Amino acid sequence: MKKLLITLNVNGRDVEFACAPNQTLLDALRLDLALTGSKRGCDDSSCGACTVEVDGEPMLACTLLAAACEDRRILTVEGIAEHGALAAIQKAYGEWGGAQCGFCTPGFMIAVHSLLARNPDPSEDEIRAALGGNLCRCTGYNQMYQAVKAAIDAEKAGRRAF
């Protein structure tokens, strides 16, 4: 299959690379751009470990074609930190035990990030619904809710996370 030369905008930077037309965004990120933060946890878009934001919407990079994402803004977990420091949600996930093994965490970071971008003050049910597409086998999710709430409080208090 002849490769295409495409440009992706990832975490605010344009990167140009050659990719096969059938290459997934997840493989492009992990193999071509060495952004290994997004994880592959399944074969059938059932786990959410690969979640990235495309134009602000959370999407599964394992079932998106890289070539279809040209000219769209892609945000991966590597782009969540702010000004070289942990974002409030990242710090809160550490402090409240929201990440144990951490394999699901990149997907949750993106899911929470896009939830808070849409709705800065979500209810408990809205948080649950927003996290419902991502699986975690370690935490039982309970501490994640605490972390999300703590992050919202930290944002509200205007406290920077460093």
Added chain:
Amino acid sequence: MSEFSVIGKPVALVDSAGKTTGQGKYTDDLSMPGMLIGKILHSPLPHARIIGIDASRALALDGVVAVAVGADAPNKYGILPVGHDETALAVDKVRYVGDNVACVVAESEAIAEKALELINVRYEPLPAWFDPEDSMRAESDLIHEQRPHNMEKEYHHVFGDPAVGFAEADTVIEGRYVANEVTHAAMEPHSTLAAFELDPQTGLPGRLTVWSSTQVPYYLQHKLSIVLEMPMSQIRVIKPLVGGGFGGKSEVIPLEIIAAVAAREARAPVKITYTREEVFWAHRGRPRTIVDLKTGVTREGKITAVAAKVIQDGGAYCSYGVVTILYAGALLGGALYQIPNFQYDGYRVLTNKPACGAMRGHGTVNARFAFESQLDEAARRIGMDPVEIRRRNLLSPPCVTVNGLRVQSYGLPECIERVAERSGWRERKGKLPRGRGLGIGCSHYVSGAANSIIRSDMPHSTVNIKIDRDGGVVVYTGASDIGQGSDTMVAQIAAETLGCSLGRVRVVAADTDLTPIDIGSYSSRVTFMNGNATLRAAQAVKRQIAEAAARRMNCSSEDVVMRGDCVWNRGAYGDEGPGAAEEAATVAASGRVEGQILRGSVQQKRAEEGPKDKMTFEEAVVAAIDFHGALGGSGSYAPPAEARGGKYKGSGVGPSPAYSYSAQVAEVSVDEETGVVTVHKIWAAHDCGRALNPVAVEGQVIGSVWMGLGQALEEEMIWKDGLLMNPGLLEYRSPSAAESPEIECIIVESVDPEGPFGAKEASEGSLAAVIPAIANAIHDAVGIRLREAPFTPERVLAALRGQQPEARKIRLAGNVDPTQPATFREHGGSLCYKGRGPARHALDPALRRKAARGNAPKPKDDAR
């Protein structure tokens, strides 16, 4: 001020930033120049002889570098010394659908996948065994020739006098309980990268380095050395971040060996990462377990005797099987309740399915489900409250149980008290409306096995600490952090002991070249054993620093206090410590020694004159290096002889230096129309000795309870002719955030006399209690006793139907009574299979209800 400065404080895991930023590297995130990709060809048949493998067409494909087959590495291995029955790739036979046949090494995953289709394997199919109770009677077509009747191992234990015990009982309850097969489904699929280095002396491939998602790097090193016929010292195993294990990475998984064999054949670094489906096939999860249980109790609620026959459907290889079947018995009699007379018959049976192994709560979970359910039935029978019957059968530690388990710290009474109180048990039990109920269950678990799987008197953990002139503390530990937070635990113990801040401590872990041996992250041993080794190493360093500091401060080394990044003379430190303000000031001052550090303390002394009563950590370290020439320490841990159990055959499994305890109450509601069970809340009290890091303890307890909840409600591996019907996360039904209830964790601290700072395990003990707690709550809600897990809507509905008066007379469910699972049902126990629901008897009330609504289907007379 509190007794400790780092211990007992909720701290973020030391590696959490790497996880939340995506910077942390897991095995599949690694790559190296010239790296190739391996893909494994799996068997499509459950039991067959291999007549021949023709890989020539695959090898001819552009981009394919090598194809490895069984003959390339025929040495047998297995995690247990008594169970060496696996080879890297099948040599003569395949024994389950998914068994490993060949490995293609190619330039990309896509090419490797294409090449798999070009390999031609000729099989001669053999009759296969799927039902353990059939398999036990096998005379021919054995799965392993050396195992007659496909019996991996059987044990028969008698403690006390069960016959007398049952005679003393006022009531005896018997029943068969079945828990279906579940798997770990850790979020990270297994992955291994193997690379050989060229030896400068011989010019040939020499040392091997393996990066792998493993809980047991040292066992992996050992098994690689057996299969590749290389000395262990030539093999380096490195564990990067691991995305969850739960036991699924606690033994050598085929791809770990295959990657190394493939790298040797391809003469290049090879990485293999399982697809999610392959993870399900690799399995090593919790076996389907059939428990025939009999319990005798007196009217006063005292247990007089217990007899259990346990059959485990072990799959095609031994794996941890011998240990699993022993745990089921050892911790059933166990160190939870006072059981004076106990009989155990355990059978670990081979079948043509993927091997089962160790999974969180190893061996104890399904047996505990049976026991705690039956105890509830016993309580009902004698008219006693389920909480009360548990309180009447407590141990009185310190003691040794009939089966030789030593119990010291015992927080169970407090766990029961606390959950009863928090859940409002006494006020609410029995007063909830129909359809809603409360149930209780208890469990316990080892804090590490007192006997390692390779029997020896060697230490189970060793830890080294290095401190140099910069005052940085580096801890070298073999402990494998798989997300449970062992690196953080090690850092906390070192920091607390040396009186320094957590930020000063760096942990180098699980790299067989750098770190001393630790037998791995399984049986919840790491905090207890590696923690103790870390404590001892840190104490060795502390002694050296204190000795040197004492000279500088003109006091005895007993009077040296190390705390808050400073070293004090006790006189100056005072009984209460210098107070927060001064401590903060010294912490701030520490780390600035005005460029003197690299010169040594003689010059420092010249600048400062005379003795002092306080030094910064750096000054003290420099003084110690001056005084001793080198500063470092080692510590190791081996369980004490008294904790290592009795002398009978099989007594090695079950003993532990300390046991954790858990009591849980579940509140559920049951929808009698749909059969759906909703868990509203679980209160879980866990005795972890001392909580070194309360957030991490809570996370582990909640995580275990949640995993048990999955097994109780929906997780189940469903088999059809040896083929797994649900090898994906959605079909396997791992609960998502939307389905997961609130779990309230109550930490009970019994402070163990031998644990590091009194700590015991926290990661597994809570899993077993939740399944019976839910079963008992379902009974409380709607009066049905479910004896087969998971409690799916089909099973609930069938049981509800069976409860109706007409149904009792006509045995509505035919010979498939879900409340009395008597026979093995290969489809995994689900009543709906072959594309239609269970056939209904003509008098089925459900049919009549439908008829009344005018859409009665024709009654079928093939009721099973």
